[in-house]
Amino acid sequence: MKAAFAGSFAVRLIEPVRKRLTIPCEIVSGDEAGILDQLGDADVLVSMAFTREMAAAGNMLRLVQVPGAGLDRIDRSQLRAGLALANAFGHEAGIAEYIVGAMIALTRSFHRLDQKLRAGEWESQWSVGTPAPPLWPELAGKTLGILGFGHIGEALARRAHAFDMKVCAVRRHAQAGPPHGLMFVGGPERLDELLGRSDYLAITLSLSAETRGLIDARRLRLMKPSAYLINVARAEIVEEQTLYDALAGGRLAGAALDVWYRYPTSAGSTAPATAPFHGLSNVIMTPHVSGWTEGMLKARAGVIVENIARTARGEAPVNAIALAD
Numbered sequence: 001m002k003a004a005f006a007g008s009f010a011v012r013l014i015e016p017v018r019k020r021l022t023i024p025c026e027i028v029s030g031d032e033a034g035i036l037d038q039l040g041d042a043d044v045l046v047s048m049a050f051t052r053e054m055a056a057a058g059n060m061l062r063l064v065q066v067p068g069a070g071l072d073r074i075d076r077s078q079l080r081a082g083l084a085l086a087n088a089f090g091h092e093a094g095i096a097e098y099i100v101g102a103m104i105a106l107t108r109s110f111h112r113l114d115q116k117l118r119a120g121e122w123e124s125q126w127s128v129g130t131p132a133p134p135l136w137p138e139l140a141g142k143t144l145g146i147l148g149f150g151h152i153g154e155a156l157a158r159r160a161h162a163f164d165m166k167v168c169a170v171r172r173h174a175q176a177g178p179p180h181g182l183m184f185v186g187g188p189e190r191l192d193e194l195l196g197r198s199d200y201l202a203i204t205l206s207l208s209a210e211t212r213g214l215i216d217a218r219r220l221r222l223m224k225p226s227a228y229l230i231n232v233a234r235a236e237i238v239e240e241q242t243l244y245d246a247l248a249g250g251r252l253a254g255a256a257l258d259v260w261y262r263y264p265t266s267a268g269s270t271a272p273a274t275a276p277f278h279g280l281s282n283v284i285m286t287p288h289v290s291g292w293t294e295g296m297l298k299a300r301a302g303v304i305v306e307n308i309a310r311t312a313r314g315e316a317p318v319n320a321i322a323l324a325d
Contacts, residue, residue, distance in 0.1 A: 001025040001312050006035040006047035006054075010067050013046065016301035023312055044308055049073040055080070063311045067300055069151075072207045072234065076323060086307055086317040089151050090299025091291030096155040098290035099202050099230050100163070102256035103144075105284060106228045108136050112281065140164040145198030148205025148233060149175070149185055156202060157182060170194045171205070195222040200230065207234035217242045220251070229255040232290045235273075236261065244275035247282055254282035258290040 003025055005011050011029045018027060028038045032049055039045065039058035046065045047054070055061075055078035066074065066087040079085055105111070116123050125132040144160045146153040149169040157167045161181050168183040175185035183197075184190065191214075195201065201223065205211055215238040223229070229252060231238060240261050246252045260272035277283050307317040 001044070001308060002042045003027050003044040003046060003308055004035050004038050004042040004058075005029040006032045006045065007049065009048055010046045013067055013297065013301050013304060016297055017304050017308075020301060020305040021308065022305075023309055025308055025312075044311055046304060050075055050078060050085075052078055054078070063307060063317055065304055065307055065317070067304065070206060070234070071321065079323060084311075084317055085321040085323070086303075086319045087321060088300040088303040088319060090303065091293070091296040092151040092155040094293035094296050095152050095204070095232050095291045096159050098258065098286075099156055099232060099256075100159050102230050102284055103139060103200050103228065106254045106256060106282075107139065111284070142166070142199040143168065143183075143197050145169070145194040145201045147191070147194065147201060147203045150204065152204040152232070153202075154179070156204070168194055168197060192219065192222055195219055196224075198223065198227055200228050203229070203231045203233045203237055205233055205237065207236055212236050213239050215239065215243075220246050223252060225251055226253050228253050230258075231255070232258045235259045240273060240275055244273075244277060244280075247277075247280050252282075254284075256284040256286070258286045259288055263288075 001023060005014050005027065006029070014027055014029060028042070029035070030038060032047065036053055036057040039054060039061065041060055042058055043061065044063045044065055045054065045058055045061055046067055048066060048068060050064050052075060061083055063084045063086065064074070064079065066085070069087050069089055069091065071087060074085065076085070113123055123133050140163060143166040146156060146167065146169040149171040153169055153171070157169070157179065160167050166183055167181065169185045170188065170191050171185060172187070174187035174190070178185040186194070203215070213236065217239065220242055229238070235257070243255070247255055257277065261274065262270060262272055264270040272285070272287070277285060303318060310317050
C-alpha cells in the first residue's frame with residue numbers, strides 16, 4: 001500500500017496515522033501541486049482537494065480520503081469508476097463547544113469588559129459614581145436555531161439543552177418526530193421561520209450551489225435585531241457585504257465568524273474578507289479553528305487508518321460518499 005498526503009492539513013495527520021497503522025504502508029507527502037509526481041503508484045490520496053491534475057496523475061488510486069468533512073474542493077467529475085471518495089468527521093464536539101463559548105462571549109460582552117477593565121474602567125455594579133450596567137441576558141430560555149442538522153448540529157443541540165435553551169433546526173429534509181427536546185427539525189421550507197425565532201443562529205451546513213448565498217439580505221432582515229449569528233460552516237453561505245452592513249448598522253447584535261471569504265495562498269498577512277469586519281466591536285473573528293482540537297485529530301487519524309486498511313482488503317471505506325450526493 002502507498003498513501004499520499006497532500007496539503008498542510010493532511011500532512012499534519014501523517015504521524016498520528018503512522019502510529020496507528022497495523023499494515024505495511026509507504027507514506028509520501030507534499031503540497032497539492034508537488035504531490036502529483038508521487039501519485040503514479042499511490043493507492044490512497046489524503047487531501048482536502050481533488051483536481052483534474054490529481055486524477056490524471058493518480059491512475060492507480062483506489063480511494064480519495066478527505067481528511068475533513070467539507071467536499072467543496074473535490075471535483076467529483078474526476079472520480080472514475082472504481083475510485084472511492086470518503087470524508088472524516090470527529091470535529092463535532094470541538095465545534096459545538098466553540099459555538100457555546102461564542103454564544104456566551106457575545107452575550108456577556110467579554111471582549112469589551114476585558115478591554116475596559118485593563119484600562120481601569122469598571123463596567124459593573126461595583127463602579128463608583130456611575131450607574132450599574134443593564135443586567136446581562138442568560139442563554140436559558142433563549143432559542144437556538146441550527147442551520148444544518150448533521151453531526152455538528154446534533155452535538156450542539158445536546159449541549160444547548162444543558163443550558164436550558166430551546167432548540168430548532170433546518171436541514172435538507174424535514175425529520176418527522178424530532179429528537180427529544182427539539183422544537184422541530186424542518187426542511188428548507190421552514191428556514192424563514194427558523195430565522196425569525198432564533199436568538200442565536202448557528203450555521204453548520206455544507207457549501208453547495210443551493211446553499212451559496214442562502215442567507216441574503218431578505219433573510220437577514222427576518223432575524224431579530226437582538227440576535228447573534230455564529231458561522232462555523234462556510235463563509236459564502238452568508239452574503240459578505242450584507243452581513244457586514246447588518247452588523248455595522250445594528251440590525252444584528254453580533255456575530256462569531258470562524259470561516260472566511262478569503263484564505264491565505266502564500267506566506268504573510270491575509271485579510272479574511274473584503275468588508276472590514278475587523279473594525280466591528282460586535283464581531284468575534286477566529287481563523288477557522290473551531291474544530292482544531294486534540295479529539296478531532298485522533299478521530300480523523302483513526303478514520304484514515306481504517307480506510308487504508310479497508311482499501312488494502314478491497315472493502316468499501318467508512319464515510320463513503322455516493323457520487324450522486
